[in-house]
Amino acid sequence: MAQDIHFSQFWEPSAFANPTHIGNFDGNLKLGGQYRNQWSQFNTPLTTIYGDATLKLDREDHYWAFSVSFLRDQLIALMYHQLRFAGSVSYQKRFSRTILGGLGFQAGTRMTAIDYSRLTYDRQWDPSTGQFQQSTPHLENFNNENIYTPFLGLGASINIQKVKMLHTIDLATLYISQNKSSDFVFYQPFKITFNYHNYFQLKKNLILMPKVGVIHTASTNSINSGILAKFILTEDIDVFGGLLYRWGVDRNGDAIIPVVGAKLNKFRIGFSYDQVTSGLNQEGIKNVYELSLSYIFKAPKHQYYSIDCLRL
Numbered sequence: 001m002a003q004d005i006h007f008s009q010f011w012e013p014s015a016f017a018n019p020t021h022i023g024n025f026d027g028n029l030k031l032g033g034q035y036r037n038q039w040s041q042f043n044t045p046l047t048t049i050y051g052d053a054t055l056k057l058d059r060e061d062h063y064w065a066f067s068v069s070f071l072r073d074q075l076i077a078l079m080y081h082q083l084r085f086a087g088s089v090s091y092q093k094r095f096s097r098t099i100l101g102g103l104g105f106q107a108g109t110r111m112t113a114i115d116y117s118r119l120t121y122d123r124q125w126d127p128s129t130g131q132f133q134q135s136t137p138h139l140e141n142f143n144n145e146n147i148y149t150p151f152l153g154l155g156a157s158i159n160i161q162k163v164k165m166l167h168t169i170d171l172a173t174l175y176i177s178q179n180k181s182s183d184f185v186f187y188q189p190f191k192i193t194f195n196y197h198n199y200f201q202l203k204k205n206l207i208l209m210p211k212v213g214v215i216h217t218a219s220t221n222s223i224n225s226g227i228l229a230k231f232i233l234t235e236d237i238d239v240f241g242g243l244l245y246r247w248g249v250d251r252n253g254d255a256i257i258p259v260v261g262a263k264l265n266k267f268r269i270g271f272s273y274d275q276v277t278s279g280l281n282q283e284g285i286k287n288v289y290e291l292s293l294s295y296i297f298k299a300p301k302h303q304y305y306s307i308d309c310l311r312l
Helices: 019-023
Strands: 029-038 046-058 062-075 080-094 099-113 146-162 165-176 190-203 206-217 220-232 237-247 253-264 267-276 288-296
Touching (some): 019 062, 019 146, 099 165, 206 237
Antiparallel strands (some): 046 062, 062 080, 080 099, 099 146, 146 165, 206 220, 237 253, 253 267
């Protein structure tokens, strides 16, 4: 019933957030990656690595995009890790000068693994020392340590372009099949993701970018919202920065998140830091940071008006 994997820069890993958006970039071929490190205050950080490669077949008023992606979520202390491999396809079509809509589909597999020898059990507790004695037999029986489960994802989006303003709204759902042979798999049958981005051109070289990301998994909800500002320095260089706040609707506040980044020709880099505001802030030093990087190899065949990551 726990919250699923999330990224503070939720708009960067397109295939992970919504397969519909995999082709939303100014080019025909793109490589992207994301790295997140958290819970370092417990000396056993939870690290998440994500990467994807996307090919886009561009036409005058529509395009197809195809993507392969992987994700690894790892907690070293328990030798627990989760691997996901997925393929995604997206179709986007322009219905008018102001409206672009699309659909996306994703299929993949998830492998979860854990080392049971890293765990401790009630029978191993020694009240005389106040510690667990791992040499004491625990007499527990477990199923497989490696579990494979398939998953499917669907998404839809609509982009509405007005004078000096762009609205983009998307909704996606991910279904992970249950594997009943496991004792430990963190099983969430459905994940629903909703994102809203607004791009408002305040001045010729200044764009405001309010963003809202919502994740619902089982009985857990998370909302990440805030505003970024992008400064266009030259045709090939711009920088952005802003502040986000993530909170749980039915829980407590989570983190204040400053975000900075830049586009340097075909490179795009972003960095965010989560200043924890939940109960975890009582556990000492917190270093929750996230890095994103992407590179576009080829220029688009057809030029459309483009703002930030959305390609219109």
